[in-house]
Amino acid sequence: MEFEGLLKAIANSVLSMDEEATAERTQEALAAGIDPLVIINEGLVAGMNQAGKLFEENEYFVPELLLCSDAMYAGLSVVTPHIEREENLYLGSVVIGVVEGDTHDIGKNLVKVMLEASGFSVHDLGRNVPAKAFVEKVREVNADLLCLSTLMTTTMGEMKKVIDLLEKENLRGRVKVLVGGAPISPSFASSIGADGYGENAARAVRVAKEMLGITQAKASQGGGR
């Protein structure tokens, strides 16, 4: 019961964007002997998930989301040294980037933060990324998910190039592709053969989990970092 209260307090301090309180509560939870992975999943990540939910409901916006993630990272830096085994910490491995020709990466960065906060291992290739670089990284890290972003109508076509190249390299069957950005619509996503569309950062995470068959229960058991 006390455990539950502590975990709830951690989640709440993440949700209320309080870095200091998050770190303190995390310390208390460790001292109380709660498993670090449980602290991460049922405290820190749970708080971040609630923030994502508020974001989707227009209660929270970009600044709040970033501040929540700062709080979450503050808690993580307290708890990670106490994790003994590194294997199987992640929900999955993700490659993310803004397609070639586009340098606008604010949206992509937000999705990255949300994915990390949800327990994915994220490989960020940055902006203006050639199709070849995406494909190579997917192969190198054996990615479960590839996230492509663009703000500009003029570079939407690059997304299809990446998917076609995955196909050509026989990698398409191994990786799910999630696309997003201002000009992207669900119809466009399906017309280029993407597996999913993320309307905003919080939704992207939800779609990513759905696509990879990760249920909430599974996420809180096996996931974490």
Add this chain to the structure above:
Amino acid sequence: MPEVSITLKPDGRIIKARAGENLKEVLRRAGIKMDSPCGGCGTCGKCRVKITSRAHPPKEEEIKLIPARELKEGVRLACLYQVASDVEVEVLFKDEGARVLERGIMGGLTIAPPVKKRRFFLRNAANARSLEEQLTLAVGRPLDQNCRPEILRSIARGLPEEGTAVIRNERIVGIEEGDTTGKLYGAALDIGTTTVVLSLVNMLSGKEEAVVSALNPQKEFGQDVLSRISHAQKGEPFLAELQKSIVDCVNSLLEKAAQKTGIDKKDIYEMAVAANTTMTHLFLGINPESIGSAPYTPVLAGGIDVKAFDLGIWISPFGRIYCLPAISGYVGGDIVAGILASQIYEEDGAALLVDIGTNGEIVLFDGREMVACSCAAGPALEGGNISCGMKAADGAVEEVRIGEDVFIRTIGDDKPKGVCGSGIVDLVAELLKIGFVEPSGKMVSPAKAQQIAGPNLAARLVEKEGSTAFVIAYGHEPQDDVFITSRDIRQVQLAKGAIWAGIRALLEKKGISLKDVRRVYVAGAFGAHLRPESLSRIGMIAGEWTERLTFAGNTSIAGATLCLFSGAKRKEAENIASRVRYLELSTLEGFDGLFARSLRFPEGDRPWKEDSGS
């Protein structure tokens, strides 16, 4: 592919199409032009049609954008609809007109046009060795080298005993019979992504004879420059289509101005054009594709002087068109014109020029030099991507005051149909004032509203489209209400945040503090009907700038006019364009954080002070 018939309701016209064709394309071919701000991506919901026969099941976008009741009645988006068999269609959204801002402040007008006329009498040069020499002696000027063969051919066809020479840069470029020295007109042109404005002027007196405007017909290919570039990307015929579209528009504006004044288009000898970089490319028939992807380098940045006939612009056969130079792919000749017209570089101290549109452009003069940036503000400030948003046309709410209740003013004093840009800014400012929107941008709950406001106001906070909404004007039926939702507030935040972040990035770059900025010019149609207090209340400009703000109007046409009248101003424009430094925000270190911090609205009713933004 089998052929299908599309019956248009209510007039019964039938259009043939191939099965599987896109409905919007088919309608466009048939001459039915619909607004398509998103360029046919299925994201803006403007190209609504009602399928009165059996409609396909709605797509995901349609379920999001169209109320369930209308979906049931067969309302769909034409851009997402593939015609599979015979259908009956009713077009719901047609083009609407919009108010266009036709004038702006204009500093330093000098009338020294590069084109002149001079009367000549051949008998004054009787003993020349050729007819050419006879002409040049009579006029007292040599022939222009580029026009020489053409003029010689015309001399051969018959040289009038007395006539008028058209002179450009002290060279003869054409000859006319009789005395036409009293007829010398010019036109300044502002080609905006949304609107096109043409000012017809007397080049001798400097008097403006007429000013006419139109919506840029290229809007059928999308609302913003990126969708136009995407269209041009598809290949030469598409580029040609875009060019023809704007050239036709300019010709019809010339015609309209000519009719209004009784001036013959053939008496227009000179034009000056200010436009954003993409619009300039399209007007000249140059593919702007390179502007559409990083590093966004345009094909052309310098000023250019072309023969009007070469572009298919039907003014005098000796007419020429000058297009103002650009600073970068996203800071174009329209901004160079704005710098010229506002003369911010003459300011004693730091000054800002902010042009607000789908792309916001900002220029900062630090007292010595200028730096500029462009920010993707999105369409919210022009009424786009907002539930009840609309252009500044009749029936648009343009002013909002909230006291005990809500007071509004609409354009044309019409029944309120929606809210335009200035109304949206006013509204958000007022909602912040009464506490219905918090500085974070969150709309309060109806329960909270009852605690902080009177019953009249609190009752206006309702649930609409699945989110909290504030009703600005009640309609006869709830679906006719004009309102703003919590999601809309987020769109406004993104727009104002982008501009405020752009301003702050330039100030930081130059190490200028808010209080050191002596003057702020807000250019563009958006600013004209706006209260400075509302702009600072939502935090798009600093609170201490409210008193230093000048709404400069359409500085693009003003700057074009300056260049029309003076070769020296053109040199100045070239000089400005090559000197202003461009700052690319998307690749700027730390811009993410700056943008996120700029999204917040200012606290309480205190003015927006320096430290509250970070």
